[in-house]
Amino acid sequence: MKNTLYTLVLSAALFSCAENNNGEINDPLSPTNMTESDMLNFSVDTLYTDLENPWGMVWLEDGRMLVTERQGEILIFENDEFTGEKVQGMPDVYARGQGGLLDIQRKDDWLYIAYAKPMQGGGATTIMRARLEGNNLVDQEELIQTTPATDSGVHFGCRIIFDNEDYLYFSSGERGTKPNAQDLTNSHGKIHRINLDGSIPEDNPFVNEPNAVKSIWTYGNRNPQGMIYDAENNRIWAHEHGPKGGDELNLIEKGKNYGWPLVTFGVDYDGSVISEETEKEGITPPVHYWDPSIAPCGMVQVTSDRYGAWQGNLLIGALAHQHVARVELDGTTYAGEEKLLQDIGRVRHVAQSPDGYIYVITEGTGLMVKLIPEE
Template sequence: MKKYVLLFLSGMTFGLTQCSDKPGQSTTFDGPVITSEKQAFGVDTVATGLENPWGIAFLPDGRILVTERKGEIRIIQDGKLLEEKIENVPAVYANGQGGLLDIVAHPDYSNNGWIYLSYAKPGEGGGGTTIARTKLEGNAFTDYHELFSAQPFANSDVHFGSRIVFDGKGHIFFSSGERGTKMNAQKLSNHLGKVLRLNEDGTVPTDNPFVGIDSARSEIWSYGHRNPQGLVYDAATETLWDVEHGPKGGDELNKVEKGRNYGWPVITYGINYDGTPITDITAKEGMEQPVHYWVPSIATCGLVRVSGEKYPGWKGNFLVGALALTHVHRVEVSAENKSVHDEKLLDKIGRVRAVVQSADGFLYVATESPGMILKIIPQ
């Protein structure tokens, strides 16, 4: 199978160049090199022909699993996108922004075999963000367990979240959008517009902030979120971060802390899509400020904090996907968690749905329109 590299210079796509390397094997690179402010790199096209790719999971045997929002999971093996798909995938509420969303292999997958999924599940009242875990035998799911569904279900086609991350301490964090009803995010009586935390088996940790409060959902970790579609746990600093869509303006990068209120829709740097105001304030006591925000909106989706030694110029930086403005956005944050600099990378690459880092330290990007998986090769 021929492999190609996309070249981006000054915001323009100049064509395709053949690349000799296979994914995951080498950092040598025959294609054009892009020089950004702090890191030179090339772009290896791992797969094309995908339809709305959403999540990417890496398996120890070298396979890469990619969810498509319509409800299918594609397999990339030995540098080739297979015709065969994963079988026994749960039915999804494939409506608007809903469908099959994130996929993550457990950090100890080699020993326990668990794969975690987030998806919009169809049910009474419409659909709701759901978390499940399952195992893979050959190319088919087995031993399927539904762990959680965000309540209430809603007959809405927007704002489902939903990323999944592990903290390495036996917990998962995941996000749930407010489903288009703004004040859901401020109500502790529902799961909508929240970041949530469970034990890996789906039970509720006893130290969650709202455990034992009758009027609150015990799974909630933080609230006041609009539609978080990027989530990362930084093990080095033991901090949780999200990026979430604002309306027209006001996308946010947040440090997500236990029990905190992130303000939507009481405070925001955005306005309604028709240009009318949502609120006249951007700050309020008891509500958290974003570490970084975007006006106009870039439509944030996918988030990684670069770790390891492969990209020394970006180490510790956040890379954020941009759907509407079709690029990857790099954000530098100080030791005091202040945004100090940002840079646009890969301008006009397509709608960036996911930015992830594999266990061997390489960065991958999923794009829509066209549907591709790209690998960033450090130089």
């Protein structure tokens, strides 16, 4: 049952603080945790509280909503409530560490699904497509898989987007092996571009490079877990789940090298130095980086007119700091940000429904919430 928990008024400051005067952390779902602003009033409807490790969200033409769970299940929601049903026929997934069933998107009557496929030698980030007939996946086609397979349990990516020309882009992490990201002969640490049927576009940047993986669009990417296509401006944005102090927001452009691990603003989690350099000739710098890291995952660009003051903003999930970052852009320049829903849980994804509402899913707290702007 839906439960309107509170009305939150956004802070006009760059960041809103979740600590009270005694240093205690306020409960973000408490009616007493309000801030005042002239920007936008909204309430939060909690739609579901039993998610485990959710990853992706997509809406079907009939209005139903699908949510992927990393262990391999796809939950079915209708009218903002869990139906109790799950999609049938999903292939086995390599559910180890950060791997498993990942993103899901829809194009026409096809569902495009990213998952870690069990392979000899471990698992491989794989893109498949299928149609949904009732609750069953039918006409399944495997489009592409990353190579080589590895038994690493980290840095799979993976997000899927489409552009105005019906190309599909997907991200793949470097699987915890830093040199992979600079090696064009493997798929890891890259953003890829393919046709909707899995074939390789002839104008991809490395199709004529000997031994290169032909689907590569960009390289030097550590572990992109959020990616969006700005249709109005024909731009791709991706954020980089980076090392400690090295999360990045990047403008993704054909054939460019984003530097991992040759340059970085961060250090390894044990404090050891990865690179002394933060910039280098031939390396595309980030539009913004986060220090301290927020551990970004999932992202949406607000295009709905329901959230007038937010139009064009990026809403980015923060796993480590457990909030949604509302990032303002001035063209292709970072202009500032605000923390929303502080301490709601590890935000795995943020998405916008066809009727223009923002949904957020979390792990740890297991929530699906809907942001309702005040009329």
